[in-house]
Amino acid sequence: MRAIVIGSTKHFLFALGYGLLGILAAALFGAVWTLNDRPELEPWHTTKLNNEYHQQLGFIGFDEYLHLEQRLFSELNSLTQAWTFEQTHFNSAINRYDSQSLSSPDRASINWNRSYEWKNEHAEFGVILVHGMSDSPYALSHFAEHLKPKAHVLGLRLPGHGTLPSGLTSITWPDLASAVNLATKHMKQQLNGKPLYVIGFSTGAALALNHELENIDQGKDTDYQAMVMLSPAIGLKPIAAFAKWQASLGQVLGQDKLMWNSIENEYDPYKYQSFAVNAGDVVYQLSLRNQQLLKGFSADQKAALPQTLAFQSVVDDTVSTQAVIEHLYLELSNANNNIQGEGATQIQHELVLFDVNRARGYQQWLLYDPLTTLNSLMYGQVEGLNVALQAPLNFQLTIVENTRNLENPRVFYSKVQARQVSTLNPKVDKVQTLDLSWPRGVHSLSHVSLPYPADDAVYGVKKFSDEDLIDSAEINIGGHIHLGERGIFSIPAEDMLRQKWNPFYDYMLSRIDELVAQ
Structure with a gap:
């Protein structure tokens, strides 16, 4: 009797195990099929550029970085000139890699996809501008223009950006941090003791924070007088932890599409619309490193962090607003800020x-x-x-x-x-x-809207007449919200409806002006 019971139990457990394996296999097959049932990858998804920067190159000067960037964009131009856009299913009229399209960055007088440095012999201070993941130096160009009369300005292009979305498949967060280190070292040398500020957007803010956390962890002096953060990537949604597993599965199965969270029409001249799974993991790993450092710091180490001014929408579908509070500001609260009251010092953060x-x-x-x-x-x-x-x-x-x-x-x-x-x-x-x-029809800001004023040529609001639509010489993304039947537009409705510009941009400028005037 006992043998019968034991035998039945074994059979049941075997059946249960095989059943669970079958369910897991079916779920895995369904997930792979769903993720793979997307548009075909185009050359800008699969082509790897040879002249991109990685920290292993061992550069010691920012000039080396710029020389490599020059070769990188020469390589990019040679590639795109050889592409035949009639063979792609994406609309070439708004494809950034078609030099004849409305989205070509070549239409602008400045190539905002590249690093830029504006020297000023009368500069009162310096500022480094660090854009976010999948963005370009254009993202913070309005701050650069505003500060140019009184500052030495450097807008940094992060590795993997401003060229092809494929660049996001192989970068690491130390690659990005190394580029920030080179730019910071360069600016410190140029300024000869004048204060240096940093403005970082999203991942750029996390990189600026990491730069100073690493300095403090190594017992070095900090470099920035103050840090301005826009939509800082302090923490992401929990699902970001699984990003690397999706990419690894794609490599094992030989399914390159699994290495992409989204495969989209590249209609934006200054921001990738296709997003590599690796890019999400890079931000996630960077945020973990920052949290690890900050939580392990003593009160004195936390007190060494430069003054921090952050701007954040209470709703943000890209980064966690809660993490900005929980993993940054509440960590700093007992370090170098005294509460208001008699004898209190000025609140720093x-x-x-x-x-x-x-x-x-x-x-x-x-x-x-x-x-x-x-x-x-x-x-x-x-x-x-x-x-x-x-x-x-x-x-x-x-x-x-x-x-x-x-x-x-x-x-x-x-x-x-x-x-x-x-x-x-x-x-x-x-x-x-x-x-x-609040402008009529705007319910909230978004993660991407903070750096752009209403009159931004690409992302700002613009009312179009019939003549404008016919004769437009360049794309305007922020003002194009069209109504019609589902499925007829090449741009997803959720992207079209996402707020692209900041109606309170002038307030941000005034606060930054106050900060640098201290």
């Missing part, structure tokens, strides 16, 4: 959050209130938008939000204010009414 548009006609369309989670992270008690402090915040928190009806605080207007949240009592918040409003 500041986080500016851009709230969603809560004006009537907008708020009811929201799936959730993004401030609820953030408030619960920073405060102990949450009552709608009125919060009570559990413990003092030792960094300055500013929220750019709708103004309200004083008699009925739940009635919001389109005009906005900047509210500095008191670290002692919410009732004494400092409020500054801004000469800015």
Whole structure:
């Protein structure tokens, strides 16, 4: 009897095991089939450029980096001139690699896909601008133009960027960090003791942070007077941890499409639309390194970090807003900031959050209130938008939000204010009414919108007449929102509807001007 029971149990376990393996195999096959059932890879996805920078090259000077970049773009031009765009299923009228298309970066007077340096013999300070993953130096060009009259400006092209999306398949975060190190060393030599600032967007912000964390970890002096961060990549969604497994599976199965999260029409002259799985893993590994360093630092080490001013939308589909608070600002809060009050020193670090548009006609369309989670992270008690402090915040928190009806605080207007949240009592918040409003039809900012003003030629808002649509000499992405049947446009609807420009850009400029004037 006992033998019968044991035998039956073994058979059951074998059957269960085979069943689970069958389910796993079917799920794996389904996932691979779904991921592989996408547009065919084009030459810009598969061609590897030979003159891209990697840290193993051992460069010691930024001039070497620029010389290699010159060879890289010569190689790129030779390749693209030989491509026949009639053979691709992608629309060549808006393909950035077709020199005759509206999206060709050659239409601009400056090649914003390349590094640039604007020297100024009367410079009061220097600034390095570091763009984000899949972007180009164009992303921060408006800040460069604004600061140029009083600064020595360097806009850095990160390795793998500004050329072909295939460049994202082989880069590592140390490659990117090494390029930032070369640029920083160069600027320190050029400035001869003048202060050096850094403005970083998304991954660029994480790289700037990493540069200083590594300096502190090695017992070196920090290099930046202050750091400005836009949509900083401090943490990503949990699914980012599985990115490398998808890429590895693609290599094992010989399915190159699995090495891509998205395969899209390259219609943007300054940003890749196709996104390699490796690129997501690079940002993820960089964020883990930064978190590891910061959590392991002593209070004195944290106190050595330069002044940090970050701008972040409360809704961000690319990076985690919660991580900016939890893994950066709350880590710094007990280090080098003293609470407000008698005898207190100036708060050094500041986080500016851009709230969603809560004006009537907008708020009811929201799936959730993004401030609820953030408030619960920073405060102990949450009552709608009125919060009570559990413990003092030792960094300055500013929220750019709708103004309200004083008699009925739940009635919001389109005009906005900047509210500095008191670290002692919410009732004494400092409020500054801004000469800015939410534009009609804009519900929120997005991860990608922060660096661009409304009048940006590519990503800004622009009203088109019939003549403009016919005679347009270059692409405008921010102003093209078209209505029609599903499936007829070459640009996905979710990309078309994503906010591309920042209606509060001027406020950001004013805050940066205040920072460099200190």
